[in-house]
Amino acid sequence: MTTLLPTSTVGSLPKPAWLAKPEVLWSPWELEGDVLVEGKHDALRSAVQEQERRGLDIISDGEQTRQHFVTTFIENLDGVDFENRETVRIRNRYDASVPTVVGAVSRRGPVFVEDAAFLRAQTDRPIKWALPGPMTMIDTLSDRYYGSREKLAWEFATILNDEARELEAAGVDIIQFDEPAFNVFFDEMKDWGVAALERAAEGLRAETAVHICYGYGIKANTDWKATLGSEWRQYEESFPLLQRSSIDIVSLESHHSNVPIDLVELVRGKKVMLGALDVASERIETPEEVADTLRRALEFVDADKLIPSSNCGMAPLPRRVAFDKVSALTAGAALLREELAG
Numbered sequence: 001m002t003t004l005l006p007t008s009t010v011g012s013l014p015k016p017a018w019l020a021k022p023e024v025l026w027s028p029w030e031l032e033g034d035v036l037v038e039g040k041h042d043a044l045r046s047a048v049q050e051q052e053r054r055g056l057d058i059i060s061d062g063e064q065t066r067q068h069f070v071t072t073f074i075e076n077l078d079g080v081d082f083e084n085r086e087t088v089r090i091r092n093r094y095d096a097s098v099p100t101v102v103g104a105v106s107r108r109g110p111v112f113v114e115d116a117a118f119l120r121a122q123t124d125r126p127i128k129w130a131l132p133g134p135m136t137m138i139d140t141l142s143d144r145y146y147g148s149r150e151k152l153a154w155e156f157a158t159i160l161n162d163e164a165r166e167l168e169a170a171g172v173d174i175i176q177f178d179e180p181a182f183n184v185f186f187d188e189m190k191d192w193g194v195a196a197l198e199r200a201a202e203g204l205r206a207e208t209a210v211h212i213c214y215g216y217g218i219k220a221n222t223d224w225k226a227t228l229g230s231e232w233r234q235y236e237e238s239f240p241l242l243q244r245s246s247i248d249i250v251s252l253e254s255h256h257s258n259v260p261i262d263l264v265e266l267v268r269g270k271k272v273m274l275g276a277l278d279v280a281s282e283r284i285e286t287p288e289e290v291a292d293t294l295r296r297a298l299e300f301v302d303a304d305k306l307i308p309s310s311n312c313g314m315a316p317l318p319r320r321v322a323f324d325k326v327s328a329l330t331a332g333a334a335l336l337r338e339e340l341a342g
């Protein structure tokens with residue numbers, strides 16, 4: 001990629017209201033059968049067009065074809081029972097009804113590869129595809145078969161690696177693993193979480209990214225953030241390990257967060273996808289605010305390694321708000337680019 005400060009988003013974007021109920025997670029589809037398949041494609045096409053129109057350099061699918069970033073992947077695996085759901089606490093924060101692992105997990109076939117090929121056909125710009133990370137998958141499940149979170153994580157890592165290789169073959173330039181669980185379960189992250197992530201990314205020629213965040217802008221997350229104090233130092237646990245890992249890009253939350261910006265130093269040498277859009281607020285950032293957030297990071301990351309992005313996915317936001325934020329991001333990156341050139 002030759003552009004300095006190539007802009008991107010973490011991944012999810014709001015879906016059109018005719019496709020799924022807006023502004024909620026796990027939103028049910030409004031269409032079914034062949035019409036749903038066509039509707040998902042139309043939404044993806046429109047998401048790409050809008051990202052390009054707003055000036056994003058790295059295009060994603062906006063998760064238009066999936067209901068949820070973790071559950072939709074798991075739904076396509078054998079060994080998981082979606083009828084027998086159990087209520088579990090997600091990342092120690094909120095309860096959700098999740099499927100149960102009842103046998104050996106395996107991939108029935110490619111999960112997102114057709115959708116990724118469809119995305120590839122819609123744009124000439126670099127494309128990024130997000131998959132859930134192994135540890136976050138485990139945290140969105142109830143296990144009645146393996147009896148070991150670590151064992152299940154290694155199974156998922158192998159499955160994710162198979163999927164990632166096929167996504168790469170379909171033309172995906174950047175494969176991102178979403179691991180918000182890295183900000184919560186530090187001991188497991190250190191014992192096997194980062195190793196399982198590297199296994200998921202093993203042997204890929206595509207660039208690999210890990211996204212670690214404080215979650216969507218939903219109430220359970222904003223309530224949790226309110227308990228974290230004036231300095232959020234959670235990244236201090238994962239960044240030193242990621243700095244030594246095979247992962248190319250680290251995606252973190254920054255704008256309007258209490259994350260001390262100097263923590264970025266801990267992943268020196270890696271590319272940094274820096275969150276310069278607050279996904280927990282409907283207020284549209286100004287380009288100057290975006291540029292300020294990015295500029296502050298430049299002390300800790302070289303300009304040619306900085307990727308301006310959003311703090312997290314934008315699925316729960318009103319559609320207009322999400323896209324206006326994207327415009328603010330690209331305008332802010334342009335301001336800083338001019339500054340650096342001058």
Ligand SMILES: [Zn+2]
Nearest residue numbers: 213215312313
């Ligand atoms: Zn996130």
